[in-house]
Amino acid sequence: MKLMMVITALLLSTCVWATPLPAQPHVYVEGSAEIEVEPDMMAFTLSIQTVDIDLAKAKADVDARSRLLIETVKKFGIKADDVATTALNIRPEYEYKENQRVLTGNNVSRQVDINLRDLKKYPEMMKALVDAKISETINTNLTLADKKAVEEKVQTAAMDDAKARAGRLAKSQGQTLGAPWSISEFNNRGNERWELTPNRQLMGSSAKEVGAMRMADSAEPFEPGVMKISAQVYVVYLLK
Structure with missing residues (x-):
């Protein structure tokens, strides 16, 4: 009985988390973008x-x-x-x-x-x-003082990339790209669906710890450099 309950729970979990695809012709793509920004x-x-x-x-x-x-x-x-x-x-x-x-x-x-x-x-x-x-x-x-604005900018760029990719794929098969059927920050077709972690990152050499009592006699050389922020989106487009 316990085994049957576990199997039932797994089946229900799969149904809940799995994202269905449309029955009509479609194209499923990943769009990505990365921009460099100066920390402020x-x-x-x-x-x-x-x-x-x-x-x-x-x-x-x-x-x-x-x-x-x-x-x-x-x-x-x-x-x-x-x-x-x-x-x-x-x-x-x-x-x-x-x-x-x-x-x-x-x-x-x-x-x-x-x-x-x-x-x-x-x-x-x-x-x-x-x-x-x-x-x-x-x-x-x-x-970044306004990290949200930069994230929104790179997400928009990722959506533009997804649409361009989907358009090229559709055109290569003599199809016309239709409206988006689903848009997600999560890779619902991969392992990430179990973690539900948005696929975006802010990266850069941006952190350090200094021993306060060891540097009192000298000014610190400082170059802020750049940081990279990236985003991925997963979009299903219908085909006309």
Whole structure:
């Protein structure tokens, strides 16, 4: 009985996920596009952390460095909307001594995310953050301020590519391309249908982590380079 239930479930799953094709003549194509864009925003992530047996002292230190961070980034024209801080995270730390758990300190931390929209200010801002000794590590990530607009642009280009491909295939067989019967970001005829992951990517050498205390004496050479964003669409066109 259990085996029959499993088989039934698999059959139902296949029926749900499989995308049917039209009964009339059609052509099924993949359209793809890729464009290069220059990143226009640097996202900083800093973790402000202190461990102290005195919880109030640890919290005061994290609060003070948080205020210093906000004051530092304001000098570079960072708006309030481009600074996001998490609530304080407080957890006790222990170690075992003679089979007894002993409190060694209180770990107080907060994460701060900052968006720098003027990349020309990056070297100066990085140096200022390092000199202020706010955080032991600073994570940076080059990205796009309006990623959605670029995704829409490359998806439109992918649709244009799909239509051109379908038109060439139809013409080679003496057929005329009709209206699209289905359009999908998912490759419903492949394994991806089990994952349902949109087939689009933003790629580039865009992230790094620097040891904040090791670079305070030198300005950082900086070239943002380019990023590539790609998209695929899967379209079924009817034939006239």
